[in-house]
Amino acid sequence: MLLAVSGTQPQQRISRGVEFLPDATSRMQVQDMLDNSSLHWQTEQSDLLSYGMQKVPYWFRYQLPRLDSREKWLLEIDYALLDNLEVWFFDDQGLLSEYATGDSLPFRARTIRSEKFLFPVPQSPGPVDLLIRAQSSGSLKLPINLWQAEHYLVYSGEHSLMMGIFFGFLAAMGLSNFFFFLTTRAVNFLVYCGYVFCLGLTLLTLHGLAYKYLWPENIWLQGRSVVLFASATMLFAAIFSRELLPVRRFSMALDRGLLMVAGLFLMILLLGLLLPYWLTIKVFLIVLIIAIFFICGIGFWLWSKGVVVARLYTLAWVALLSSALIASLENLNLLDLDIRSHYLLMFGATVETVLLALVLAISYNQQRQDLFEAQERMLHKERQLREAQQQAQDDLEYKVQERTLELEITLRELSQSNRELEERNTLDALTGIRNRRYFDKKYVAEVRRSRREQTLLTVAMLDIDHFKSINDRLGHLVGDECIRAVANQIRLHLRRPADDVCRYGGEEFALLLPNTDAEGAAVLLEAIRQDIGALQVHTPAGPVSLTISVGFSTGAVHMDVDDNELLEQADQALYRAKAGGRNQVQTYNKESGVA
Known part of the structure; x- marks a missing residue:
């Protein structure tokens, strides 16, 4: 590692001599950086x-200068749009401290x-060695x-004062134009207000102030x-220009070109x-550069x-678009600046908002004069049309109210019919409990809720x-009585x-x-099995005794699990219960298939 300049200065810029290494695999860890001497580090010039x-x-990586131990020191990375930023400090004895931050984490x-x-x-x-891992989905910069x-x-404090004055100025311009609109x-005042506020939000985001004060958890x-606020800014700019x-x-x-830019x-x-x-x-940056030349050309x-x-x-x-063009070229790594592009945007925005406010005032005065003249020409025609328009409006309102009332009555009747039909379609005619169609919908809903809330869900067959x-010996009527008795007991x-x-099909039932x-499910299902086993079903052919086999599965549905997994597991457990002699409750076991 390279040795930096003296550590007695109160503020030092770290750039030349910093070694950097792109991680093409995105898998390298800090230990790889420390242990692997064959890595091809490059030195920033x-x-x-x-x-x-x-x-x-x-x-x-960089070796910090020897610092005055009587002072507390801070390492600043003056770029607020890094998604992931990890920092390690080492000395000869090992790790001193480590930090993980970035705007992919809450503020x-x-x-x-x-x-x-x-x-x-x-x-x-x-000596203290500095190791940094930085990643950004946009432009990657590391002003240290x-x-x-x-x-x-x-x-x-001085920086915050300057920011407060600048953004206070933008807010005042935006609010004053909003009041002018009211x-x-x-509409020009409203469009200009939207432009100023979106520009302010863009600059707040670029400086990291929006994340700090407006949405620190989002x-x-x-x-x-x-990209959202910058696009909105240029959208308002194109509309405002037009x-x-x-x-x-x-x-x-x-004119169509400006519409296309806005689109x-x-x-x-x-x-x-x-x-x-x-x-x-x-x-956005490519379209921004084209739009800058197009709007200025107009x-x-x-x-x-x-x-x-x-x-x-x-x-x-x-003034503004030149600073935006320079910022775009810097973000595309086509231009190097000694001053942060954000500050250029602030300067350009200040000049631009003042001049545009003046242009807007001049334009409004001219439009107002034109409007007064047009209003004088329209007053006479307006008086002639007013009575006819009022009569037509009264007739229309009456017809609309009449048709609306008819439509409301029809919709209420249709809604009631739909509810009754839906209720009939989800009931089993023989037992009075829900049918297979209802089960399929309810099962999907419960699986999604279990996946979303990570709560347990038991499915039993x-x-x-x-x-x-029973059907063959005693007839289908006796079989129907047995099915009804089991449904009532459950x-x-x-x-x-x-x-x-729900009645799943034939003599099979499903529980959610x-x-x-x-x-808890095992206790409930065992109680159901015992009560049905003790039940005597009175039929035209005489009392009939019944037993049931039960298979169930319990779990919280995860994102990578198929919706039908719990149902299939319960079915497997039911198969094992029948294969094991019937009249028993079996639960699904992941290792052996069932318990």
Whole structure:
């Protein structure tokens, strides 16, 4: 490892001399880094640890300078969008401390609750070696700074003040334009308000402030927020450009082009909810660069046509979109900057919001004047049409109410008929209990609930022993009486509302016992078996004694388990009960098939 510069400075940037290693397999562990001397580490020669869009993790190692032991030191990684970040500190004696963080973990998991990644540097009499594993689904950067704790507190306070002023300015601009919309009902103000707020949320996310203050527990939103809010920002930008500038008056093709740009960013926003972040952010950055040139080109073209608002509009967008273009090129690893691209975006956003607010005010005044003139021309026609419109509206409302009442009556009758039909279709005509159709639906529902809540579910299959012999000797009417008697006896034992017994087919019954463990199920099923064994069924052919065989299976359904597994296991247990002499209860056992 390389030795860094003196550790007496209050703040040091760590870049040159850092060794890095891409982990193409994504499987290497920290012990592999320590034990394997054959790894081909590369040494960073530039002032920036930036590697563009990388899906694989990168390992970094560095030997920290000897630090003043009288001071507390912090290691800062000034990039808030790392998905996974693991840090180890070693000395000659071994591991000093280790940390795991990143925005794939809840914000509360961070050692120091900061929007940036901060780690206390452990004290050691000897050199301290730093090992880092970093992974990002977007751009992979690792701006590392070493700080004296006291100096960092001063810097953090100044930085927070600057952030507060900037985002307070954006919030004030957004809210003021929202109030303008409420009072004027001018859509341009609402679109501009949406643009400013989405831009603010984008910058809050890039700086890690949104994860800290707005959704510290929402990992899913944090992983997609950049592409969602940035796409929403450009969507509002395209709509705002189309509404503010008289594009359609000069070129319908360019007007359709702005609609297409808005549609592309809307599509990226929707895809950002579904597709992986690494894919959507690449598509977004490419479309963003094209949109920047397209929107600025329209502004310059309208400027050349003598459109007054196009001049300030173009200057405003050049300020922001130039900074956005530079940020996009840096994220694609096509450009190296000495200043964080986030701060360029803040500067561009400040200039742009001020100029656009001025353009919006000028445009609104012009639109208001045009509107007043148009209103004067329309007043006369409006008075003539008002009475006819009111009469037509009254007639329409009466007809709508009449048809609505008829429809409500019809729907109520249809709903009642459907409920009655559904009830009849799920009852077994012979026994009065639920039938196979009902069981199939209820079984699927209980399996899904068990999988979702990880609760136990018992499925039992019951079969009347030697039923075919009863049918053959005594007739089907006697067999029907026996089936009814068994169904009634089972139903008497089910006291919980969630428990269900269904006639599965012929002389076979199925039981669903949610939230029931194997021991409880065995007690219940054994009681059912004994009571049926003691039962004398009174039939036209005389008293008939019955026995049943029972097989059941109990378990919590896991994600990788087939829905029918519990049912199949219960059926196997029933088969073993019949093969073992009948008149018994068997439970499924994973090792031997059944107990």
